[in-house]
Amino acid sequence: MAGHLGWGVLNEEGWRKGPWTGEEDRLLIEYVRLHGEGRWNSVARLAGLKRNGKSCRLRWVNYLRPDLKRGQITPHEETIILELHARWGNRWSTIARSLPGRTDNEIKNYWRTHFKKKTKMSPETSNKSRTHHLKRQQFQEQQQQIQQQQLLQLNQLDMKKIMSLLDENYQVKLPFSPQIWPETTTLLCPNEDQHELLYTNGSVPDDHEACNDEQDSLWDGLWNLDDVHGNYGVPATCASGKATIHNLVAPFC
């Protein structure tokens, strides 16, 4: 960034642009501590920062706020993002309000890098991306799986009961017939990857066949979707399927 023309230097109005330095961060934090959030255009005058108000607000909101959560988006948060995006569309700030510690910018970036581009990808490219993504998340998922296994052990008896109910219900209610998928359906196909998403545009993705043919692994995948709050289900706009599963497991959550 520093090499970009005008990046990291003063612009024609005298404001600094580009990456924030540690000293600038310190000044901004001190300003907020003394004056609170707001009045961002006063920061330059009161804190001695050569940054405009917008830049200061953005830096504080997206990076310096003490209540921000660090680290990768968890599968549970991912589920929430998908569900809320299906409901609200690109209203990132609205979505962010349901994810304490996450910013609209963070959610927006996450969506764009993990989901949106998949709609345009070829299957081959998508597989590469999937591999890349999985490698990056491998460590985190290992930790989460340990936690999940502990929960699974605790609830093993109840789960077997749920599994049998779901298996019966699956045949009747889940809308896996491609004819009734709406365009741009976001469908979870958990048998291959516990939270891999497939996007369809009125057609059936190749991978989808595995969902129909391998119910056992499909349901295994659903259990892997378990999170610390004990929700099991399909975070998809495939609405009737989602409702069926959530209604079924709700009494056990």
Place this chain on the structure above:
DNA sequence: AAAGATCGCAACCGCCACGGA
């Protein structure tokens, strides 16, 4: 080992809504 491709994300931009003068 090196070059090119791709990804992730911090930061910027432009537009809009709102409130106060």
Place this chain on the structure above:
DNA sequence: TTCCGTGGCGGTTGCGATCTT
């Protein structure tokens, strides 16, 4: 009622890091 300052929002950019060939 109008104007202006301020803040919020969504879209976009561009660089460093990482991966692939």
